[in-house]
Every structure is written in structure tokens, then in C-alpha cells.
Amino acid sequence: MKEFENACREADLKVTHQRLELYRELAQAEDHPSAETLYKRLIKKLPTLSLDTVYRTLATLEKHRLITRVQTIESQARYEAKMDKHHHVVCSRCRTITDFTWDHFDEVQVPKAVVGWGKVIRRNAVLEGICKACARQP
Amino acid sequence: MKEFENACREADLKVTHQRLELYRELAQAEDHPSAETLYKRLIKKLPTLSLDTVYRTLATLEKHRLITRVQTIESQARYEAKMDKHHHVVCSRCRTITDFTWDHFDEVQVPKAVVGWGKVIRRNAVLEGICKACARQP
DNA sequence: TAGTAATTAGGAATTATTCTTGTTTAGTAT
DNA sequence: ATACTAAACAAGAATAATTCCTAATTACTA
Ligand SMILES: [Mn+2]
Ligand SMILES: [Mn+2]
Ligand SMILES: [Zn+2]
Ligand SMILES: [Zn+2]
Secondary structure: OHHHHHHHHHOOOOOOHHHHHHHHHHHHOOOOOEHHHHHHHHOOOOOOOOHHHHHHHHHHHHHOOOOEEEOEOOOOOEEEOOOOOOEEEEEOOOOOEEEEOOHHHHHOOOOHHHHHHEEEEEEEEEEEEEEHHHHOOO | OHHHHHHHHHOOOOOOHHHHHHHHHHHHOOOOOEHHHHHHHHOOOOOOOOHHHHHHHHHHHHHOOOOEEEOEOOOOOEEEOOOOOOEEEEEOOOOOEEEEOOHHHHHOOOOHHHHHHEEEEEEEEEEEEEEHHHHOOO
8 A cells, every 4th residue: 555655656646535545445356346336335435536536546547557457348447456467267157357377378479470560568368258156057 | 241141040130231231341341340430431331321230230240159349448349250269469559459360379278277267268368569560650 | 834736526528339219121921 | 922020220319438627625845
């Protein structure tokens, strides 16, 4: 949390109550929440919080690379504060997004065609399937 | 194109003029167009086409696995008719999505944690970087 | 402690997508 | 070929997600 405050100052972002609480909430969330979901959770602690502030803060923090927007095919954007290199497996049934690490993927060489394309800065694996909990259901 | 007609009949989908033209347009597009983009291109040939039909048709074809919705962090959904296994590299600057194949990634074993998670049905690599054209600009 | 530029709340506006309704059409049975 | 019917369509209204606008508040600075 102190790290976050420093990162804000570093980026010339004021350390506001809203930013702190939003970051705290996102950092402890395991479920890659959407703006709307975060808003519902935060409103309990910050009764005057506006939904716009949630959107604006998420955009700001993403721009400064303090959080990440997760790639999905859903209509609502989803976010996470976890910035260590990791990947996602999404359950097609319940839409849960689960983290995992994959060192081999992070380090293996990309195809020659991609080298010719340009400079790759980030790589993400997105797996899709059926989680065990869902598999047990009819 | 004949294949597409047969696939429609197979799926009990009527072979309509709109579906044929939309599929034809998407199949020849290289840029993973959005519904809006497709609409603008199709309206020239189908002046009475409605935007809703584009959305509805894309959803229908996706459900029957005749086209794919591409994962991006953009607000508009983007589609492709190319169904062979392939992956995407996205330019952070110009947002162009480029296809590439990566046999090694398709076949390499996923981490043990993922095996424990459930059954993986699809895997996608999404790379991000700066394409050569953009790299040449200030 | 006061000044000020950044940030916020609240509501309006915009964008992307989906729904509703009446009309048209593809496939099927005469 | 013609008529029938369920599916699909066009048009515009409605909804959902996100962004914009403006006046008030607040974090940092001096
Ligand atoms: Mn994650
Ligand atoms: Mn593609
Ligand atoms: Zn599941
Ligand atoms: Zn580019």
C-alpha cells in the first residue's frame, strides 16, 4: 500500500482517499472485477463515491501501469492490480477468470513471422475451458 | 462460400442474402472488423441493411462457430471468419491486429496448475507490441 | 494557512449493443 | 408454380457501459 502511494507520487498523481480505497479493494480482489462490481463494493465504505470516479481512476491507474485491464470477450472491462507476469484461464460456463504462471511460455521464442512484425512488449496466454466445479454440474 | 451455405443448412439457418454478404465480407477482410465497420462496408451493396442485422448475424454465426469474436481490450467487439488455429499480435500504437501461427504453443503442455483447474478447450496467445510501420514514426 | 491545480460528485451525454414490432422472405408443402 | 409458415429482417426505441461537463472539494505547495 505504501508502494502504491509512492508510485502515485512518482507519477504525479495525488494520493486521494478514493484512489487508495479503490486500489486496496482491487488488490485484495481475486476475481478480476469490473468497474460496476468495484463500485458496488466500494460504496459501502465511500458512500459518496461516484461511478465516474471508479471509471476515471481505473483508466488513470491503467495508463500509469499500476493496474491491468484484462482481455475478455465480455462487454464489461475487467481489471486486476496483480502486476507480476501471469496468464488467465477462463471458464466458458461460469466465466470465472483464474490466474496461473507459465514460465516456459514467457521465455520461449516467438515465431519468426512475429519477429519480422515488430517489437513484442508483452505476451499473454488466454486459455478457455470448463473448470472442475462446472464440470460436475449437468 | 458453398461451404458456408452448407454449414448454414446444417445448422438450420436460412441462407439469406444478408448472411451471405456479411460472411463474404468478413471472410475477405484482413483487419478483424467490428460490427460498425462491417456495416459501413456492407451498406454499399445492401442499402437497406440494418445495423441490428449485422449484430444479430454476427452473434448467430458465432454461436454456430462459423466465425470468431476476437479478444481485445477495445470497446467494440471485433470478428473474423478465419477459423484455422492461429494467434494475434496487436500493435499498441495503431491497434492493428495481425494473425500468426505458432505450432509450438498449440502443442506444448500447459502448466500442472491448469491441468488441475479443469479441461482446457482452446488456447490463444495474444502478443502486444509496436509494429514496424509504427516504429518508424516519431 | 492560503492558493491553486488536480480531482471529485452528480447528472447529462455518448457509444455500443440489444429489444420490440410490423414486414419480408427462405424453405416447404401443396 | 403457389401458398403457407417460421425465421429473419428493417427501423427505431430501449438499455447498458462508458465518458463528458460543470461546479464543488481536496491534496499538495509555498
Ligand atoms: Mn489475473
Ligand atoms: Mn485472426
Ligand atoms: Zn466454471
Ligand atoms: Zn502499429
